């Protein structure tokens with residue numbers, strides 16, 4: 129194996145009935161379903177599976193188990209719809225709330241070590257926007273394993289996959305999606321260890337590649353969350369849905385964005401401004417700190433803007449000191465350790481400085497409730513393509529996701545994806561595949577590696593993240609978004625000449641970071657165009673020039689299509705079954 133050289137022209141072709149891209153919670157549960165159905169399945173992942181971002185999830189996974197107090201899936205469904213500012217597709221929210229219950233029970237049966245109540249049931253805590261009896265008061269709905277819930281989920285599912293003989297291709301970076309003649313035919317992957325190109329021929333491909341928080345400067349997301357699957361689908365003609373709704377989480381570590389889970393507020397933590405006041409009183413008198421995230425993030429910024437940040441600065445306090453050592457150490461051990469390590473703060477005795485941080489992609493690849501990708505306003509299915517998890521938009525989160533609803537989403541719809549794929553591949557042969565299918569992407573990668581002069585990846589990425597955070601974060605307005613449109617367009621032009629220093633084949637992370645920057649630019653382009661067009665405020669999309677929600681004109685989903693010029697926007701109706709839109713007060 130040479131350290132430098134050109135990519136071998138040999139095309140290694142693998143054949144699988146089903147291919148899954150991504151080994152987070154969504155991909156793993158889909159793989160498990162397929163393996164149980166006896167379908168020959170490959171899971172491709174650019175990271176070692178247990179390093180997927182699902183493992184960083186802290187706070188919990190919600191299900192209306194009612195282990196502490198009365199609860200019903202209908203209440204969970206209502207909270208999800210209201211929390212999403214009525215942009216949620218209610219057929220999907222119903223599936224989510226109902227199947228959350230069996231999903232959590234199944235996880236328990238797989239051996240997930242949940243915290244327990246004194247009488248041995250799964251323990252549950254409060255989380256933002258989850259209420260009893262349609263908004264009466266906060267309810268305990270989030271199941272958890274200390275503040276390491278995602279870690280436990282990932283380990284449990286990975287063990288199950290190994291037990292059922294799922295075939296993993298670890299550190300295979302998927303670089304293209306093969307769709308031809310309206311049919312999915314497989315994927316192209318770049319093996320990170322040696323730069324070899326591998327083609328996976330398959331008539332059923334699931335995209336489960338997670339989010340793209342790395343397009344923002346301050347984010348809770350791991351470095352790997354660069355929207356690969358989302359961008360690859362977009363490049364292949366699949367529209368992206370509701371990209372303008374990116375969630376900014378209220379409580380990140382100041383300056384670096386590492387998350388301090390909402391579990392801290394779920395366990396009773398307070399937010400305080402410079403005068404020590406619990407300022408959420410002014411914004412959400414009933415739910416206070418447990419209002420939905422979009423509202424809490426805006427409230428924090430309002431306090432800062434009006435000079436009530438700590439010492440007049442740009443942060444406020446998360447105060448846990450009244451909870452006591454025992455609660456903090458048994459229920460919030462990891463996040464309090466973050467405060468000690470990154471901030472030198474002792475949360476048992478001192479308040480923790482926090483500011484909002486970019487957290488979660490509410491939009492993404494449009495799917496129906498069976499995780500089949502749909503490509504237009506009338507939900508026409510693209511044969512053989514599926515999406516689940518954070519990269520997908522089903523849409524259960526609408527304009528704002530409730531905390532702990534993502535872990536449920538990835539598992540409920542990951543499982544449904546596996547089931548749909550197993551059903552669809554039964555009795556089907558593999559699709560035909562052009563013998564040169566991997567040539568276009570191989571040529572792109574060759575050109576990138578071979579370029580001798582040009583700008584650095586890091587410079588373009590840093591600029592992108594800074595302008596996105598500045599003009600497309602918690603507050604947005606028309607002029608800023610127009611300017612941002614031009615800035616992103618310029619960065620795309622500059623990216624066409626990006627240069628990678630490493631010319632080698634072995635673990636060339638420089639090259640892969642350049643590819644990932646291309647995906648982030650695609651996600652940013654779609655986000656900004658959708659945000660500029662939507663002249664209202666709803667959930668996580670807040671326009672200072674249009675501060676009200678406008679159901680007459682905007683109770684609809686955005687679909688954005690890539691073109692050679694500016695992206696094209698279309699809209700599709702929201703599915704409303706049980707709950708008519710109402711003003712959203714907490």
Ligand SMILES: Cc1cc2nc3c(=O)[nH]c(=O)nc-3n(C[C@H](O)[C@H](O)[C@H](O)COP(=O)(O)OP(=O)(O)OC[C@H]3O[C@@H](n4cnc5c(N)ncnc54)[C@H](O)[C@@H]3O)c2cc1C
Nearest residue numbers: 150151152154174175182187188302338517518532534535
């Ligand atoms: C710090 C943090 C805390 C959170 N806490 C909670 C919580 O308490 N409760 C909750 O409900 N939600 C929480 N969330 C959100 C939730 O964890 C995520 O939305 C969810 O885990 C995403 O799962 P996923 O399966 O979609 O993708 P991920 O777990 O992100 O996995 C993505 C997978 O795709 C693979 N991949 C990506 N690109 C490629 C490529 N080009 N080729 C091959 N493979 C690729 C990666 O290797 C990885 O295996 C949290 C998120 C963060 C960041």
